[in-house]
Structure formats: structure tokens, C-alpha cells
Amino acid sequence: MMELTINGTVHQVDVDEDMPLLWALRDELRLTGTKFGCGAGLCGACTIHINGNPARACLTPVSVAKGATITTIEGLGGEAGEHPLQQAWIKHNVPQCGYCQSGQLMSAAALLANNPNPTDQEIDSAMSGNLCRCGTYPRIKAAIKDTVKTTEASAALAYPAKGSKTKGSSRHA
Ligand code: FES
Ligand code: FES
Numbered sequence: 001m002m003e004l005t006i007n008g009t010v011h012q013v014d015v016d017e018d019m020p021l022l023w024a025l026r027d028e029l030r031l032t033g034t035k036f037g038c039g040a041g042l043c044g045a046c047t048i049h050i051n052g053n054p055a056r057a058c059l060t061p062v063s064v065a066k067g068a069t070i071t072t073i074e075g076l077g078g079e080a081g082e083h084p085l086q087q088a089w090i091k092h093n094v095p096q097c098g099y100c101q102s103g104q105l106m107s108a109a110a111l112l113a114n115n116p117n118p119t120d121q122e123i124d125s126a127m128s129g130n131l132c133r134c135g136t137y138p139r140i141k142a143a144i145k146d147t148v149k150t151t152e153a154s155a156a157l158a159y160p161a162k163g164s165k166t167k168g169s170s171r172h173a
Helices: 021-028 084-091 101-114 120-127 137-150
Strands: 002-006 009-013 047-050 053-056 069-071 165-168
Touching (some): 084 101, 120 137
Parallel strands (some): 002 069, 009 165
């Protein structure tokens, strides 16, 4: 049994330590906002935050996440999606099929949390590992730049802290 802290909630999961974190999130905890794309660290669809840094959940063993603070798209802006980037995504009508977008948002949120006023090059560099087969790149960049322009306090770019609760989960539950 392992303890994982995800979006402010402590979960007990009974899985193999080598299991990719992506499977624990999706199959064990039903946090299906994080997507499976390539499974090889190439597309960014599975991007989450581990201790505030972007990470590929498909390449991260569950053992790495023990004792870490994990944030998924479900925890980025809370249930209402109030993170400034999510609001900008709506304003700029960013998603097409939507499949890549939770990973895109998590990469963008990590960028702005660490660098609230990035240059164009810094945006391109931070987002270069997130692929979009629908080609929404111009709207993604416009939404990020709009967030930078309209968000005065960098603290507003951090996802909301939540109280800790404990939930149980077993692999075959
Ligand atoms: S599914 Fe993880 S990077 Fe593609
Ligand atoms: S919106 Fe379809 S893959 Fe990006």
C-alpha cells in the first residue's frame, strides 16, 4: 500500500511500485483528465506536476511520487476551472478535439508559476514537448500571452491549495 498526495488529497493505492503513475491516476483513482498519448514521453498528453514541476506521468514510476505533491488537471483550478489559464483557454477557444489540452495546460501552468512573465522564446521552449494533432498552437500561445498580460499578481497563477483528506483505493477495487 502506498500513499499518494494528489490535488491535496491523500490516497492509499495498492499497486506495484514500478507501475507508471499515469495508470495509478487513471485506472486506480479514476482521475481520467490526464491522458495517455504515446506512453513514451514524446507527446506531453500525460503532463502533471510533481512538486510544482511538469512531469510525464507515463514515464514516472509510482514509487517516485511517494511523498511528493502531485497536481493533475483536476486540481489545477478546482472544480470550477478558475485558474487564469483555464479562463484564457475558454476566451481564446483553444481546444479542438481537446485530447492534448490538459497536458498543454499543465505545462503552461508550470511555466507561469516559475516564470510569470516569459518571453516568446521561453513560451515556445516550455511548450515544445506538448504535441497537438489538431494544430492549436497559435491559440495556446495567444492564451498564455493573454494570461501574462491580464494577471497582475503572480500568486494568482498558482493553483489553489486544498485541505488534506484521505481516500482509499486498491488495485482491484
Ligand atoms: S503519454 Fe506521456 S508523453 Fe505521451
Ligand atoms: S486539440 Fe486535438 S490534439 Fe490538441
